[in-house]
Amino acid sequence: MAITTSKWDAAKFLDTEEDIVAYLDAVMEEGDLSFLCKALGDVARSRGMTEIAKKTGMSRESLYKALSEKGNPSLSTVAAVLEAMGLRLSVAPREQTHAA
Numbered sequence: 001m002a003i004t005t006s007k008w009d010a011a012k013f014l015d016t017e018e019d020i021v022a023y024l025d026a027v028m029e030e031g032d033l034s035f036l037c038k039a040l041g042d043v044a045r046s047r048g049m050t051e052i053a054k055k056t057g058m059s060r061e062s063l064y065k066a067l068s069e070k071g072n073p074s075l076s077t078v079a080a081v082l083e084a085m086g087l088r089l090s091v092a093p094r095e096q097t098h099a100a
Contacts, residue, residue, distance in 0.1 A: 010039070014046035020087070034069050040081055041067030047085055055084035 014020050020043050027039040044052045044067055053060045058080070066073035067081070082089055 010042040011045040014043055017086075020046070020085075024087070034071075037067055037071040037073060038069040040073075040078065041071070043085060044081060052081060052084045056080040 010023065014023060024036075024039055024043065027036050041064065044063060049060050049063060053063050056063070056077075058066075058077070063081070065071055066077050073081075079089065
C-alpha cells in the first residue's frame, strides 16, 4: 500500500497568538533573515493574506513575494505586516554562552 504525503504547512498550525509569538521568536533565534521572511508569510497566511494585504495597503501578490523564502521586504513592509497582525518587533540582548 502506497503512503501518501503532503507538504507540511506551518500556517495550518498557527492557531493562537501564543503559537504565533512562539513560532516567530524561535525563527528569530535562528538569525536567518530568509527564514524570517518565510515565517512572516506563514503567519500572514494563517491570519488571511487578503485581510493582511487590505490592512497594509499592499497587494496580495506583493505580500506573497516579499514574504517568501526568497523575498527581501523592506523594514517598513515588515513593520506594516506586524502592525496588521497586531504584533510588534522588539529587541533583547542575546544570551551569552561561555565556553568551558
